[in-house]
Amino acid sequence: MSKRRKSLAKNGEKLMVEYLRHAEILGEWDLRPKKIKRMGNEYKIKTQRGEKVLMVSYQEERIRFMHHVLEHLAFHGYSKGIPRLIPTKYGDYFVKGEMGIYYLTDWFGGKACTAKDGDQIIEMVRTLAEMHLAAQKVDQVPDSVVRERWYDLSEQMTRGVQKVNEKLGHLPEEFQQAWTTFASMAHRAQDLLRVSGFKTLVERAKREKTICHRQFRLKNIVITDHALSILGWEHCAYGVQVADLVYLMNKMMPKVAWDYTLGEQVIKAYHRIKPLADAEMMTLGAALMFPAAFVKFVEKYQDGRFEEDKIGRKFDQLMEQEEKKVAFLEAFFERYGLKGSYEGKNASLMSNAWYFIAPDDLKQYLKSGAQDVSCFLPFSFTVSPQGKLQEQFDMKICKISQEHQVPVIPVIYTPKQSKERKIISDVLADPACREKLIREIDRVLEIYAFPGVNIYFDLEDADDQEYFTVFMQSLAEEIRPQGKMLLATVAAAKGQHLYYDYAQLGSWCDYLLVEIMDENFGLPGPSASRQFVQAALIYAAAYVPREKIVAVLPVCGYRWRERNPVREPISFLEGQDLLTSQQGKWKRDPDSGVISGKITMDGRENEIWMEDAQSVFDKKFFVQQFGAAGCAFWRLGLEDPQLWKKEPVARINMEESFSEDEDDEEE
Incomplete structure (x- = not known):
């Protein structure tokens, strides 16, 4: 001061x-x-x-x-x-x-608890758990004084990211560089919180009317002759009680250098008195992952609360503590079987890739201000009967990619029409055409300086499989020594003939993109249920290392009209508009996790099955836990806009979050 x-x-x-x-x-x-x-x-x-x-x-x-x-x-x-x-x-x-x-x-005479005494810390946590057991069914509170902070954890994350981004241009370069790492951690924490079961915890807390202290830290816990006394209740409110444990650990653990042994004892001490459900453990991990200390440091710096000659030392101390926290988190996620949800500091190029067709869809994404995409996969080239590449590529995409520093890997594909599929079959079967196509790809990679290429050929029979494998091997031998990546998009196993040799392709490709879509065609149903995703990944992992597998997942939906067996693809916003105009309602299928709705138009029943942000995050999290390289989503422009938000997903008939700034006293 x-x-x-x-x-x-x-x-x-x-x-x-x-x-x-x-x-x-x-x-x-x-x-x-x-x-x-x-x-x-x-x-x-x-x-x-x-x-x-x-x-x-x-x-x-x-x-x-x-x-x-x-x-x-x-x-x-x-x-x-x-x-x-x-x-x-x-x-x-x-x-x-x-x-x-x-x-x-x-x-209350006595001394405040200290982090230097492990026994005090454990007793303090026991006291918190005992208080939480008593702080339930708190009802008959007049409406005029009710304080609800159900979404404290998610709202604090959202506000934290916003605050840093608003001040980023006024921070020293060293702080800005650090934020590139911390921003990635913040976004992963928000993603994990979305699929952690936090919303279920909120719903349970509302039913049980549970109270959070919201300032449970060392200075508010006093040791007296008889017991520990909990002071500082003025911020208490209805809320999800695990948030108190998060608050305590974020305040206390830096004082003990994020000692994992003590942290484990803290969690166990609480759990023995008030058992922690899986959703609470996941929520705890997500909240601890969020770089709250860096956000607080930026606020103090902007408010001038550091003496000028001490800023550098304070920043170094912060970075040292964050390194120790990373080690703590890795051990935590490993211990509780959540390792796949913690990606470390450097996310894979394919951790969050997106296909797209029209450059306008890309522009719309960039206008949204989202920064999560790790790679773009534009449909860029088809193949002529002579093995030449036919350009469908818009050079504006390269310019946009460079401006926003997002890699572009072009997709060479065959349209779904049977005539086009016959063309690629003939090209693959002809050694001269195969060689010509390889030279064409090599030329395109050099001209546009793409980091790699994604081959997306729809194969028809077993002969195609053999020729395709030979082609991919030859292509890999040509481009990979130049430092270029080779990706292959293949169909997921669905019980019928699969004309892709996963094992061979996995040995020649950097990534195998498994298209986990189209689970249901003739009859209404989800495009990719949880069970379908799980089965497809397990099958792929039997032949390909998990770190090479990328799950291609849908973000759109399909519409089935009565007496018409042909389904129609539909974007989330189109589906939302249809249901709203016909006064329909979404209903989440508990088995697949996908939402669906029924409406009547022109005298015929229409049934829509749709992916929304919650169902997509759900599957994305499973892919991360599975240990795969990441996800590639089909496709940009069809998605639920909530996918780009950093806050709890709210939808029709789903509860809205409550937001209000809190004044938080300084430690």
Whole structure:
């Protein structure tokens, strides 16, 4: 703190003490002050009835809600020390004055817990778990004072990323470079939170009316002769209780250099008293992954809370702590079987790839401000009967790619029409045409400086399989020594003939993109259910190393009309508009995770099965856990816009999140 700020604080303290001595505030409790001492945001007062604490607040609803919560705990037998509000001689629990709203509690003598004492930390966590068990079914709270913070964890992540991005241009270059790594961690944390079961935890917390302390940290836990006392309740609110454990660990673990042994003891101590469900463990991991310390550092820097000559040392300390946190997280995810959800610092080129056809779809994505795509896969070339490449490529794509630093890997493909498929069969069967096609690909890679190429040929029979494998081997021998990558998009195994030799292709390609789509054709149903994705990946992993497998997943939907066996592809927004116009409603299928809806148009029933952000994130997370290289999504322009949001997914008939900025005192 600067000398000026210290001086202002000291003067403010003198004014407040003088005000309390001469005001009638303490008289409301029939107290005569013998000595007043400021301690942070409270005043320790020695009176004729012992030592008390006078607190000053500025929000009446907070005091009323806090009082209701503390009385609930006491009524339900919570025996640990809690600062229940002392009524005035008129029976009120607070007094309004010129400088704020005052309330009184007993003074809890003792010392604050310290991170240096492991036994204290474990006892502190046990106290938290016991308090959480008592802080349930907290009802009969007047609507005017209810405080709900159900989405604390997700909203804090969203606000944190926004704050840093807004200030990024005003930060030193060293901080900006660090943010490239931390931003990646932040986005992975948000992705993990979406599929962690956090929304289920919110729904359960609402049913059980659970309370979070929301400031459960070392300075608010006091060791007395009898037990630990929990102070600092003014921020308490309805919420998901595992958020308190997250808050404590984020405050405490840096003080012990993210010691995994102690962290494991903390989790087990809580779990023995209040068992943690899988969704809570996943939520805990996601929240700890988020770079909250870096966000806080940026805020302090911007607010001028660092002395100039100490900024460099503070930044170095932060980076050192973050390295230790990374090691902690790796051990945590390994210990609890979640390793696939933690990708480390350098995501694969194919971790989040997207196919697209029209450059306008790419422009629309860039306008959204999203920055998550690891690679673009534009449909760029077809093949002529002579083995020449026929360009469908728009040079604007290269320019956009360079400006936004997103790699482009062109797709050489065969259209689905039987005539076009016959052309590629003939080319592959002819050695001269095969050689010509390889030279064409080599030329294109050199001209456009693409990092690699994606071959997407729809094969018809077993002969195609043999010729295709020979072609891919020859192509690999030509381009891979030049540092170019070779990708192959293949169909997923669905029980019928599969004309792709996974094992051979896996040996020659850098990545095998398994097209896990089209589960249902003639009858309505999901395009890619959870079970279908799992089966396709297990089959592929029997022949190809997992780190080479990329799951090609749909982000769109399909529409089936009654008495018409041909399905129609439909984008998310088109499906949403159709259901809205016909007053239809989405319903999530519990088995596949996909949403569906039925409407009647022109006298015929229409059934739509659609991928939304939640179903896509669900499958993406499974792919990560499986240990695959990543996902490639079909296709840009058809997706749910919520995929680019960094907040909980909200949809028709799904609960909206509650957002409100909180003032968080500095440690």
